[in-house]
Structures are given as C-alpha cells and as structure tokens.
Amino acid sequence: MPVRIEGPLGPYFEVIEAPSPQNPATMVRLGIRQDTFQRQVARVRTTVIAQYYGIIQDGLVVAAHAFQGVKRPLSHGGNMDADQSVLIYAWRPRYDYEWVGNPHDGQEYRRDPPPGRVFVVLVREEPQPNEFHVVGTVEHWNWVLEDSDLKQAPINWQQRYQKLLWSRETL
Amino acid sequence: MKKPGEVTALVREAFAGSTGEFRPCIVFDERLDCIRVVVRDCSVTETRINELITILEDNYYPASGGNRRYVGFTVKGARHFCQSQGLNIATPVKLSAIFDKILAVSPEPVVQMAIDGIARPLMEDQKLEERVDLSTPVLQGT
Numbered sequence: 001m002p003v004r005i006e007g008p009l010g011p012y013f014e015v016i017e018a019p020s021p022q023n024p025a026t027m028v029r030l031g032i033r034q035d036t037f038q039r040q041v042a043r044v045r046t047t048v049i050a051q052y053y054g055i056i057q058d059g060l061v062v063a064a065h066a067f068q069g070v071k072r073p074l075s076h077g078g079n080m081d082a083d084q085s086v087l088i089y090a091w092r093p094r095y096d097y098e099w100v101g102n103p104h105d106g107q108e109y110r111r112d113p114p115p116g117r118v119f120v121v122l123v124r125e126e127p128q129p130n131e132f133h134v135v136g137t138v139e140h141w142n143w144v145l146e147d148s149d150l151k152q153a154p155i156n157w158q159q160r161y162q163k164l165l166w167s168r169e170t171l
Numbered sequence: 172m173k174k175p176g177e178v179t180a181l182v183r184e185a186f187a188g189s190t191g192e193f194r195p196c197i198v199f200d201e202r203l204d205c206i207r208v209v210v211r212d213c214s215v216t217e218t219r220i221n222e223l224i225t226i227l228e229d230n231y232y233p234a235s236g237g238n239r240r241y242v243g244f245t246v247k248g249a250r251h252f253c254q255s256q257g258l259n260i261a262t263p264v265k266l267s268a269i270f271d272k273i274l275a276v277s278p279e280p281v282v283q284m285a286i287d288g289i290a291r292p293l294m295e296d297q298k299l300e301e302r303v304d305l306s307t308p309v310l311q312g313t
Contacts (some may be wrong), residue, residue: 036202041185044193047212049185054178072222073248073255074204083248086203096230097178098214103186108178114230117216124202139202143216143230160219 003058009132013037016138018060018123021068021087021165027061030123031134046099048141050108054097056121056141063089063121064152069162070122087123087136088161092152096143117143118152195297197266199305204250206266206305208290209243210297220285223247223273244290246273250305263302266294 007014012031020026032052040048067088074083098109113119120143123136145155150167154160195210214230227243246252246269253260256272270286294301 037185039198041189043196043198043209044186044189044191045209045212046182046186046193047214050178050182051214053181054173058172073251075248075251075254076202076204094172096214098231099182099212102192103189104183106179106182108176108182110175110178111231114214114216117230122203137202140200142227143214145216145218156219 003061005057007031008034010130012132012134012137014057015132015134016057016060018089018136019063019066021066021125021135024063024066024166024168028135029133030060030136030138031132032138036137036139044103046103046106047097050097050099051141052138054095054108054110055093055119056138059091059093060089060121060138062091064091064118065089065150065157065167066165067157067161067163068165071160071162076124084162085125086139087125087165088154089121089123090118090144090153090157092118092146114143116146118146118154120144120154195299197299197303199249199303201250204248206246206249206269206303207243208245208293208299210293210299211242213242215242217245221277221279221282223252223277224282224285224290226285226289241289241293244285244293249303253305260305263304265301266303267291267301 003017005016009015011033013034015029015031017027018030020028069084070086095110096113100106100109122140124139125136126134129135147153147155147157193212198207200207215227216230218226225245228240229242232240253264258264
C-alpha cells in the first residue's frame with residue numbers, strides 16, 4: 001500500500017507516515033516543518049532534499065529500529081532536558097541519493113548505499129498530538145556507521161541513545 | 172520506493188522559486204541545539220567523536236582526495252554547553268572560544284584531533300565567519 005503523504009498542512013510542509021514509537025505495527029503521522037524544509041532549500045542543500053524524497057518520504061515506514069533520547073546536552077525552549085524528546089529511526093535503505101548539477105536542471109544520482117552504514121532520522125516529539133494529529137517533526141537525517149552486533153542500528157547505539165524502543169522481528 | 176526520475180522532479184519543484192548555489196555555511200539548529208558547519212553539499216556519514224563533537228565525512232570522497240574527506244562538523248548541545256560553561260550567548264559566540272572550552276572539559280586526543288586537525292582547518296580553509304549566533308536560528312555564511 002502506498003504511503004500517505006499530505007501537505008502542506010498548517011506549519012508543516014508535508015505530513016508523512018512512520019511506525020509508532022510504541023509499536024512498529026501501527027503508523028503515526030510525522031510532519032516536516034515548513035521552516036525546516038525551506039532552510040535546506042535556502043542553503044541549496046540539493047542532496048539533503050533528494051535524500052528526503054528518495055529515502056525518507058516513503059521509506060521511513062520500513063525503519064528497522066526506533067530509539068528514544070539522545071545522550072548529549074540539548075536545550076530547547078528553556079528546557080535543559082530536551083534530549084529526552086528526540087526519537088531516532090534507523091534502517092538500511094536500498095539506495096542512497098545525491099544530486100548532480102544545479103537545482104533547476106540537475107538530476108538525482110541513485111546509487112548503492114555506502115557500505116557499513118545505516119540511515120538515521122531524528123524526530124522531535126510534539127508536546128502533544130495537535131489538530132493535524134502529528135506526533136513529531138522530522139528534524140535531521142544522515143548516514144552513520146552500522147553497529148557490529150545490532151544489524152541496521154547505529155554503531156555504539158547504547159552510547160548515543162537512552163533507550164531502544166523496538167526492533168523489527170524480521171531482521 | 173520512488174521510480175527513477177521521480178526524485179529529480181520533486182527536487183526541481185522544491186527549488187523552482189529559488190536562486191543561488193550552495194555555499195559553505197554555519198547554521199545554528201535551534202530545535203536540536205547544535206551548530207552545523209557544512210562546506211560541501213553531498214551525502215555524508217556523521218561520526219560521533221564524543222557527546223559534543225561530530226565530524227561529517229563525504230560518503231564518496233575520491234580516494235586521492237586527502238582532506239576532501241571531511242566536509243563539516245557539528246557542535247552538539249551548543250547552547251546548553253555554552254550556558255553551562257559561562258559563555259554569553261546574548262551576543263554571537265566565537266567558535267574558537269567554544270572549541271577551547273570543549274578541549275578544556277574533554278582533553279582526550281581524539282577530541283583534540285577532531286577540533287585542531289579537522290574543525291579549525293575547515294573554518295580557516297573556507298574563511299568562515301567565526302562568530303555564531305545561538306539566540307536565533309538564522310543562516311550564517313561566508
């Protein structure tokens with residue numbers, strides 16, 4: 001079944017589906033904020049935008065693991081403990097994407113993922129689901145080295161994250 | 172999964188109203204409380220050095236590329252760290268001052284290598300503005 005994508009919607013450039021932090025068998029709605037997306041456009045981060053469309057937009061639904069909390073200082077909105085409100089999804093996508101050329105007439109370069117890496121997406125939980133039923137916002141994405149023990153998880157995930165929420169049983 | 176060409180169309184559409192080209196930049200990501208320095212638009216692997224510093228490596232840098240392997244770095248928990256270290260964030264903060272504070276609390280060789288061997292040279296090579304505003308998430312560049 002194709003992933004449902006909506007937007008723009010309120011403050012969100014787009015709303016996409018992702019596995020629930022509580023249970024990967026159910027889906028929740030994540031938003032990518034207009035300002036988050038447009039800031040990447042303003043910086044002409046074409047490869048970052050290509051990765052959003054090619055890897056995240058309809059790929060986040062197959063994430064292999066979800067973690068909660070980053071083990072590092074994080075201050076946001078006066079909250080010095082905002083590190084706990086970050087969710088991390090990780091998996092090994094089938095392709096990586098780069099952009100070749102200028103933004104207007106360049107093109108995607110779909111290629112095999114870098115070996116020994118997994119893709120991570122950082123999500124900030126919304127304080128509570130809002131009128132758009134969005135439970136979190138996509139904030140950042142990149143590749144990291146893969147853990148040697150837990151397949152499709154970031155290396156040394158125990159040092160990075162506070163808690164493993166779930167892993168797919170079929171890994 | 173997208174068919175070949177679909178991503179191309181979506182990216183072109185996203186940039187339809189924009190002009191300009193990528194330039195090395197320093198950005199304060201207010202929502203994740205980190206300073207990001209990026210000098211090349213490419214697919215990157217982020218390598219965690221410690222809880223404060225992450226190095227960005229080009230996933231496909233040419234084998235003969237030398238320093239072209241490193242394309243940026245992140246100072247994580249920047250505002251939190253500056254506040255805890257007594258750095259005034261009401262006005263733009265010098266990255267060199269943040270580096271010095273990080274090295275004071277984390278003097279391990281690997282951190283020193285990341286800062287003195289990668290981060291500072293990137294800043295100098297790209298002639299990036301040294302001060303970063305941690306009060307608002309504005310774009311800062313060369």
